[in-house]
Amino acid sequence: MEISSGQNRSGRAKALELLGLAQRAGAVERGVDAARRAVREGRARLVLIAEDASAAQLKKITGLLEHRTVPCRVAGGRAELGAAVGDAALSAVAVTRGEFAESLLRHLPEHGREGADDASGGR
Secondary structure (H helix, E strand, O other): OOOOOOOOOHHHHHHHHHHHHOOOHOOOEEEHHHHHHHOOOOOOOOOEEEOOOOOOHHHHHHHHHHHOOOOOOOOOOHHHHHHOOOOOOOOEEEOOHHHHHHHHHOOOOOOOOOOOOHHHHHO
C-alpha cells in the first residue's frame, strides 16, 4: 500500500484538529517512545504515525503493534503531526482515550503506508 496523493485531505485536516483537542484533554502521548510505552501499558487506543517517519521509527512502532489490536493510521507528515499537538516534528503519537480514537478513525483512511495497518492486528 502506498500513500495516495489523493487521500482525503479534508478528513486529514479534521483528524489533526481532533488530535489537537485530544492533546488539550490530556489524551495524547507524544513521540515514538511515549507511544510505545502507552501501547505496552495498554493505554493506547490508537497510534498515529507520520507518513514521512523514518524506517527505523516505523519499525519500532509496527513491531510492537504486531500482536496487539491497537489500530494504527497515517496522519500527515512529521511537521503536521507535531504541530497538531503543539510540538516539534513527531514521528508518532498515541491517543489514550477511546472517544477520541473513534472520532479520529472516522476521518483517517484505513490504508496509508505500507506495513502500518498490517501491524495493527488487521484493524
